Amino acid sequence: MDLKIKNLILEPTNICNLSCKMCPRNWVEMPLGVMSLTLFESILGEVEPGTTIVLVWRGEPTLAEILPHMIRRSYLRTKDVVLATNGTMPHVLGADEFRCLRSINVSIHGKESLEGLKDILSRKGGDTHVQGSMVDGEDTGVAVEDLRCADSVRIYREHTADGVAGRLARQEIPAEKTERGGICHRLLTDLVIAWDGSISRCCYDWHTWPLEVLDANRQTLEEIWSSDTLREVRENYPEGPCITCDQWKGEGRTL
Numbered sequence: 001m002d003l004k005i006k007n008l009i010l011e012p013t014n015i016c017n018l019s020c021k022m023c024p025r026n027w028v029e030m031p032l033g034v035m036s037l038t039l040f041e042s043i044l045g046e047v048e049p050g051t052t053i054v055l056v057w058r059g060e061p062t063l064a065e066i067l068p069h070m071i072r073r074s075y076l077r078t079k080d081v082v083l084a085t086n087g088t089m090p091h092v093l094g095a096d097e098f099r100c101l102r103s104i105n106v107s108i109h110g111k112e113s114l115e116g117l118k119d120i121l122s123r124k125g126g127d128t129h130v131q132g133s134m135v136d137g138e139d140t141g142v143a144v145e146d147l148r149c150a151d152s153v154r155i156y157r158e159h160t161a162d163g164v165a166g167r168l169a170r171q172e173i174p175a176e177k178t179e180r181g182g183i184c185h186r187l188l189t190d191l192v193i194a195w196d197g198s199i200s201r202c203c204y205d206w207h208t209w210p211l212e213v214l215d216a217n218r219q220t221l222e223e224i225w226s227s228d229t230l231r232e233v234r235e236n237y238p239e240g241p242c243i244t245c246d247q248w249k250g251e252g253r254t255l
Contacts, residue, residue, distance in 0.1 A: 003234075005225055006189040008047060009203050011035060011057035012064035013195055018086055020109050022135060022158060024206040025058065034064045035195040039217060043193060044077050046221045053077075056084040057192060058206055062092040075100035087116025095125070103129040106150070114142050121149060157247065183237045184245075191225060199224055201233050205241045 013034040016025065047053065053074040061067050062085050074081045083093075084105040093104075104124070106117040117132050124130055132150035134140065137158050147153045184202070192200040197216035198208035211217070214224050224230070233239070 003188055003225070005048070005051060005191050005221065007052045007054055007191075008043075008221075009054045009057055009190060009192040010040070010043065010070070011059065011193065011195045012055055012061040012067050012070055014057065014059035015063050016058075016060045016086075017063060017088060018060070018109055020135075020138070022138065028058075028206045030058070030206070030208075031196065032059075033195050035066060035070075037066060037069070039197055040066065040070055041073075043216055043221065044073055047077055049078055050080065051078050052080045052082060054082045054084070057194065057203060059195075060086050060088070062089040067092060068094070068097055071097045071100050085116070087113035087120070090116040090119040090123075093120065093123075095123075098124045098128050101128050103131065105131045105133055105154075108132060108134045108140055108142050108147065109138070110140050111142060113140070114146055117147070117150060183234065184242065187230075187234050187237060187242075191221065199229075201230070201241070202245075204245060204247050207241075 013032075014025075014030060015032050015034070016023075019026075055061050055067065055070055055074065061083065064070075071081055071083065081101050082103050082105070083101055084107060086109055087106040093101075101124075104120060106113065106120060108114055108117065114132075117130070121130055129151050131152045131154055132147035133154040133156055134142070134144065134147065135156050135158060144153065144155065186202050186204075190202065192203050193216050194200065194208050196211070198211055199214040199216065200206070200208045208214075209229060214227060214229055216224065219227075233242075238245075
């Protein structure tokens with residue numbers, strides 16, 4: 001398998017100012033916090049130029065005071081920085097941040113998010129791609145047509161059903177998913193680091209391994225990426241949360 005960190009997902013914070021009914025935070029217990037400057041700078045120093053840095057995971061990144069710094073420093077390192085936000089705090093982003101962002105995904109969860117999307121579009125630089133997105137079936141009071149002002153529109157699959165992430169039963173798993181050539185690309189290209197330095201197998205799995213197992217505070221990115229823990233996940237795919245994940249082959253549709 002061709003193993004290389006192409007996408008580094010860093011979590012500025014897992015705190016959020018919304019409470020969407022399909023959000024995993026409704027049933028996943030996790031300590032809340034903000035990534036320290038020390039940890040961020042340590043991680044960034046190991047990142048290879050050209051790696052895509054994605055600044056979001058389980059929370060709303062604009063709630064983290066460190067975010068503008070993370071955007072600017074990440075750009076200087078890799079020239080490829082992506083942000084996702086619920087659009088409720090667009091004022092956090094200024095001209096310097098827009099200049100450093102290749103793309104911004106504004107996830108619409110209400111009319112305040114839509115107004116944030118419009119604000120970002122009115123102030124962003126010409127090179128920053130702004131996508132408006134919605135979760136299929138979520139009642140936001142916003143119509144898909146309202147998102148046409150964005151550079152692109154994406155409708156994502158419902159993330160959960162009745163509080164369960166992934167809706168595939170074992171007997172429904174397509175044969176191609178279990179073939180070695182069918183391994184989910186995220187396990188081969190993406191590394192997810194939480195605010196406290198803990199690690200997850202994938203951005204769709206909100207659980208992290210204990211810090212005693214994997215910890216970006218004391219292990220290098222290469223040590224984590226090549227660890228026995230992640231190797232076993234790849235070799236045993238699909239297992240654990242990968243078995244019932246329904247996001248492995250396409251996450252929605254672009255309009």
